[in-house]
Amino acid sequence: MAFDSLQTIVEACGREGKGFWQIVMEDDMREREVSWQDSRNEMYHIWDAMLLAAATYDAGLTSKSGLVGGDGAKMEAYQKQQGEDSFCGEYMCGVIAGALQMGESNACMKRIVAAPTAGACGVLPAVLVPYFHKRGCSLDQILEALYVAAGIGQVIALRSSISGAAGGCQAEIGSASAMAAGALVHLKQGSPEQIIHAAAMALKNLLGLVCDPVAGLVEVPCVKRNVVGAVNAMASADMALAGITSRIPPDQVIDAMKEIGDNMGAAFRETALGGLANTQTAHDIARKLNGDGSGPGQA
């Protein structure tokens, strides 16, 4: 049975002398009754799909609404032109570009990996792909980091939710950011404790974030929120590696997210009735989309 607490995973690490990723992988082997090779192959398939999606970004595409497309390419050009002179530095600008590009690919109905959802699909690859290419880590390390991420996501899904319709954007981008933060800590050989505290800090920073998609599309503000998820994951991982902890225990942070989600008005849970979706401009966009029938599904 999947873990319903991050603390339980950390305790299992201590008791069995294993890494966080190993505890999660062994649980997957038990749960699905598969060998470690089968489990690893499945994870490799996920990583391969992320790499392929990142490599096949098409700057020329725009979403059916016309709201999204090309920003990832602008960011990449800026990154190359500015180098270390940009505020975020070259590496971080690459992460930002990656998050934008994956979010745009999703909006343009290309094939992506939901992590944990399609709306939040840009966060994990944005932090992992540049690390893999530029910091020269091994494939095994990346796959281990993906197990760490998935284990964190599984606990969040069980204790709270990973659905914007149920818990708002905090449940999607917040969860993705927590998963990515834990994965990054693993790549730097952080401890299981550091992994869950990085996840907790990342999630805390995004608590309360509402899901308010303009015209109901996974486009605005979703694509750019992948950026904040990725950047926040890196900051949280660095904090945890510096020895900083979340003052609220990680499992309780997840419980707080659930409470906030349960009390969030329906207008802020993916219904496109509140927040940015309720602005004058958003109404104009929605009216235009419905009027000319250019939305997907009208074909």
Added chain:
Amino acid sequence: MNLFDILGPVMVGPSSSHTAGAVRIGNLGRKLLKEEPVRADILLHGSFATTGVGHGTDCALIAGLLGMRPDDMRISDSFRIAKDRGLSFTFTNKTLKDAHPNTAVLSLYGKSGQHIEVQAASIGGGRVMVHKLDGIEVDFSAEMPTLVVYNLDRPGYVSEVADLLANHKINIATMHLYRDKRGGYGVMVMETDQPIPEDALRSLERMRGVRKVIFINTEV
């Protein structure tokens, strides 16, 4: 829920709940109907109704009914493919009582006249739950091999079905009984650790008082 429901699915965007989950609901409806659907009357509730078209929920449901998977690049073209394959459909927005925000009710007719009504919800990350079958409240995800038996609500059926599965060396992982009213029809839902062979399903269908047997193998 397994690990690869969290990292995954590999899918066509833009929304895991509204696109990938909707494909899975359609696919599950097709499997529950047990034959090629020719007509689908679909109710959309909550966020499926308000933002469904923008997410391609409608074409995703139809894609699933046609047997497509969430990573099928033809999903956005499913309306045209449905026309070619002789599947007609309607969509209606309707507010349901006590339903999950991402809920669809599929009233399906098959080519040989089979009919089933399935109420299912997309609960996040592409995962789905069936909440009603032909008006009877149920609760299953079909993430494991799942056996659904419509039977008369009388003593003894549970043990007969369990015995038959045991004789075929099939382990029952979970089992739930649902019914609309005492002594009427009930629905038995079992998740099993092994797939159920065809001959066992035929034997189940021949059992007295059993109205319908549906088996869904592994994930949809």
